[in-house]
Amino acid sequence: MSANELIVAALPGFILGCILFFAGGLVGPILGSGGQDVLQGSSFFIGLIWAVISIRRRKGRARRATD
Numbered sequence: 001m002s003a004n005e006l007i008v009a010a011l012p013g014f015i016l017g018c019i020l021f022f023a024g025g026l027v028g029p030i031l032g033s034g035g036q037d038v039l040q041g042s043s044f045f046i047g048l049i050w051a052v053i054s055i056r057r058r059k060g061r062a063r064r065a066t067d
Contacts, residue, residue: 001055001058001059001062005058005062006055008058009051009054009055009057009058010051010054010055012050012051012054013047013048013049013050013051013052013053013054014047014051015047016046016047016050017043017044017046017047017048017050017051018043018047020039020040020042020043020046020047021040021043021044023039023043024036024039024040024043025040027039028040
């Protein structure tokens, strides 16, 4: 898997994490500082998990295509 394929596979997870982080910043004042911290902290892990799953799927497809 080349570096470009790796970046393309991880990009949706990165974008999702950023969207959730900024959404937490917008909704945070309504929920209070504790709620904002939880939303913004979990956005990092959600984006990271999404990126890892996407990379593993892309690797699996590439491996099946070569077999």
